[in-house]
Amino acid sequence: MKSDLLLKYNVPTPRYTSYPPANYFHEGYTSNDYTEAVIASNQEHPDYISFYIHIPFCPRLCHYCGCNSYPMAKKDVVAAYVDAVKKEIMQVLPLLDKSRKISQIHYGGGTPTAIPLHYLKEINELLLSSFACIEHPEIAIECHPGYLNEKHWLQLLEAGFNRFSIGVQDFDTEVLQISNRTPSLLAVEEIFSILRSHNVKINMDFIYGLPKQTIEGFAQTIRKAATLNPDRLVTFSYAHVPWVNKNMLKLEEAGLPSAEDKSMMYRKTIDILTGCGYKPVGLDHFVQPDDALYVALQSGMLHRNFQGYCTRATTGQVYAFGVTAISQLSSAYCQNVRGIEEYIGIVNRGYLPVMRGYALNKEEQLAREVITALMCNNRMNWKELSEHIGLDVETIQTDISYDPSKLEEMKNDGIITYTPEEINITDDGMLYIRNVAAVFDPLMRNGASKRFSKPV
Known part of the structure; x- marks a missing residue:
């Protein structure tokens, strides 16, 4: 029966990380529309503010990535990009009610940790100096461990981050190699030791459905992850969308696992992690029993935005900055332009870099x-x-x-x-x-x- 279900229901379907999904956004949505939506958002719910910062640069582009990423740029381009992000922030902040509070700040990419880390601290200071925060706000960053030494991890802590999502993807170096992914520079155990000494939260991110992955091989990766006792483990199903990223065709040529094998990887992951005491949350998260996400799930108060799961008690409307960053307001979505040079140029001319959006009826x-x-x-x-x-x-x-x-x-x-x-x-x-x-x-x-x- 389960194989029959797989055959019947494994058909193209929206991921619903937002509704409507981003491929419904249209270019008829303008910067004036977004400005009006931002002003209106002050009277809408939720009251809290969530900021998202997109850093598009990567030292090396992974073949499986469906995000808007670019090869690492020269120092002057990175500096100009960060300067433009700050200017965009300063265009939006005056539109927001200063009595509202920050509940979340999240950095994604690309590889946010690819740029000089003092830039991240500067952006955090700009945001945190502009609004009060709720008690225990989440200041989170997605980290590629392939390029971070001990000094870098300490710099991120100094910048104020209190949740780290470590993009391991797989402990099998052969899987990483064929996916064009650089393995962790430090032993993951050493990274945990550094972060745990500062009492911050640690996520570990994995992807299943890549070439060279097997049911037992991925199970070994998950078992190793569980021994490290992270606060959350996230296991993403690889989404094969070569019309978004042509490099995915290289993975297709290398041979992707069957849908049946992917299904077994997922079910094996559930068995292993629940056996270790983790609780499943949604499609892809596994958390400790006392985690706020699991508590929210038990009471039907779990929420999700493009950055991942959060509780209704802490979620805010999302104001996003950087190339292709998506703002998620109560009645509208807005996505920025894709190109780095285009983005910098528009912002430097004093305009909001809107590419497309969607107003919800x-x-x-x-x-x-x-x-x-x-x-x-x-x-x-x-x-x-x-x-x-x-x-x-x-x-x-x-x-x-x-x-x-x-x-x-x-x-x-x-x-x-x-x-x-x-x-x-x-x-x-x-x-x-x-x-x-x-x-x-x-x-x-x-x-x-x-x-x-x-x-x-």
């Missing part, structure tokens, strides 16, 4: 709430959703054209259980949670044609 905003609840909490309770957004259940269901008959087949396949009060994803259905979410997606329901990766 009422139905889409409600659909986002339903999809987010399912994707984050593995269930969706109509009463809880009603209390969260302040609308009665009947109005919500009418406005999103809810049709429970569309769930009947999934119920019969053992993907979900549902009652008039609640929809739950089963253990067997976790791999196909994106398919369940798609039932509530008006854009998919209306036949919009976009390209997506497969769930497995």
Whole structure:
């Protein structure tokens, strides 16, 4: 039956790290639209502020990467880019209500740790000097351990980061080599020793579905990771989208694992990590039992943005800076231009570097709430959703054209259980949670044609 489910449901489906997904954004959305959305966001929920900074440079481009990344640039280009990021920040900050508080700052890429690290400290100081923070804000950075020595890790600590996502991807050097990924410069145990002495949180990131990976080989990687006892482990399913990154064709030529093997890697990971005491959160996170994400999951209060999972208690509207950075406001998304030179030029001329965006209508905003609840909490309770957004259940269901008959087949396949009060994803259905979410997606329901990766 499980192989039948894989054949049936392993079809291209949105990843739903946002709703609508980014490939629905359009270039008719302008910088004026974004300015108006930022001002309006001061009166919308959530109240807190989350900042995202995109650093696009990489010492070496990994073949599997679907992010907007560029080969490491010369010093003067990096300096000009950082200067432009600061200028963009200073264009947006005056539009924000100064009584609001920072809940999160997150750096992604590219490789944020590829540039001189004092730049990161300068950006943090600019943001943190402009607003108060909630108690225990998360200041997080994605780190490539292939290029960081002990001094570098200490510099990151000095810059104020309190959560480190270490991009290991796999401990098998053959897997890394074929993926064009540089192994860790320091032993991972040494990195943990440095960071643990400063009482910060540590994530470890892995990817399954790469060439040369086997079910047992990836299991060995996960077992080793578990012995280090990180606060969170994240296991991303490799998304093969060569129309985004042509280097992915090199991985295809090398031979990608089958969907069945990827499915077994995922299930083996669950068995290993739950056996070590970790709790699964969403599709790809495993956390300690006392982690805020798991506590939020238990109460149906887990949330997600482009940067990953967070609690509703700490999530903020996201104001993003840098090339292709995506701002996530209550009623709109906005993405910056892609090219580094173009970005620097626009910002230096005093304009916001908007490339495209999307304004959500009422139905889409409600659909986002339903999809987010399912994707984050593995269930969706109509009463809880009603209390969260302040609308009665009947109005919500009418406005999103809810049709429970569309769930009947999934119920019969053992993907979900549902009652008039609640929809739950089963253990067997976790791999196909994106398919369940798609039932509530008006854009998919209306036949919009976009390209997506497969769930497995």
